[in-house]
Amino acid sequence: MERPSIRSYSIRGTRITEAQRAAKSLLQEIHGIPVENKKLDLGVIFPASQKIIMEIGFGMGEATAIMAMQSPQNGYLAVDLHPPGIGKLLSRIQELGITNIKVIEDDVHVVLPYMIHDQSLDGVHLYFPDPWPKAKHHKRRIVTPAFLELIASKLKPDGYFHLATDWVPYAEVMKAVFATSHQFSGGEIDKPDSRPVTRFEGQGIDKDHRVTDLLYFRKP
Ligand SMILES: C[S@@+](CC[C@H](N)C(=O)[O-])C[C@H]1O[C@@H](n2cnc3c(N)ncnc32)[C@H](O)[C@@H]1O
Numbered sequence: 001m002e003r004p005s006i007r008s009y010s011i012r013g014t015r016i017t018e019a020q021r022a023a024k025s026l027l028q029e030i031h032g033i034p035v036e037n038k039k040l041d042l043g044v045i046f047p048a049s050q051k052i053i054m055e056i057g058f059g060m061g062e063a064t065a066i067m068a069m070q071s072p073q074n075g076y077l078a079v080d081l082h083p084p085g086i087g088k089l090l091s092r093i094q095e096l097g098i099t100n101i102k103v104i105e106d107d108v109h110v111v112l113p114y115m116i117h118d119q120s121l122d123g124v125h126l127y128f129p130d131p132w133p134k135a136k137h138h139k140r141r142i143v144t145p146a147f148l149e150l151i152a153s154k155l156k157p158d159g160y161f162h163l164a165t166d167w168v169p170y171a172e173v174m175k176a177v178f179a180t181s182h183q184f185s186g187g188e189i190d191k192p193d194s195r196p197v198t199r200f201e202g203q204g205i206d207k208d209h210r211v212t213d214l215l216y217f218r219k220p
Contacts, residue, residue: 016087052123063199160186
């Protein structure tokens with residue numbers, strides 16, 4: 001499986017203890033999906049009645065757990081590669097008895113092309129992706145024309161892509177990238193009640209930290 005040469009994530013702060021690692025791999029057997037070069041049969045993983053939503057970069061997973069409990073009609077594929085956060089979400093799922101989240105530990109640039117069938121997702125969430133504010137790091141931002149193409153290929157027609165960021169300059173870049181895409185229509189929306197406030201959500205301290213929600217639909 002080919003991996004991107006530029007990382008959209010930071011590998012700092014990813015260490016966990018041996019005990020945490022052992023607990024994580026035990027829970028991964030129950031609530032995780034192993035990464036392999038094989039497309040998932042989502043109809044077997046989730047009940048046929050559930051809509052399939054992928055959450056990219058769930059961080060510590062508190063918002064993911066809340067959403068999953070509030071929306072039992074959805075099945076959530078939660079993708080991240082931050083070991084402490086993965087451990088945290090797995091134990092939350094176990095403690096709260098959540099049945100509609102499956103956790104995949106890897107870069108979404110690997111998960112989407114190798115493990116997800118085209119036109120199989122009802123929705124994608126990308127909440128507070130790393131903003132990479134320094135100019136020399138802009139190339140690490142996850143929202144690019146190629147990324148939108150990848151997301152579009154995996155969404156069902158009329159499927160949605162909901163993004164949120166607390167970095168206004170990044171929100172502007174996201175809008176500009178969507179404007180170049182022929183596959184999506186949509187734009188800025190008020191924060192929907194369905195999105196819980198996440199850990200990384202800015203406090204609205206200054207104008208660069210105003211939270212922007214963007215909602216786009218894959219054109220049929
Ligand atoms: C700033 S945090 C936001 C976390 C969470 N959504 C929140 O709002 O609290 C960004 C998260 O995205 C994850 N991430 C970044 N690039 C990723 C990628 N290519 N694939 C999967 N996860 C990624 C990081 O590991 C991190 O946990």
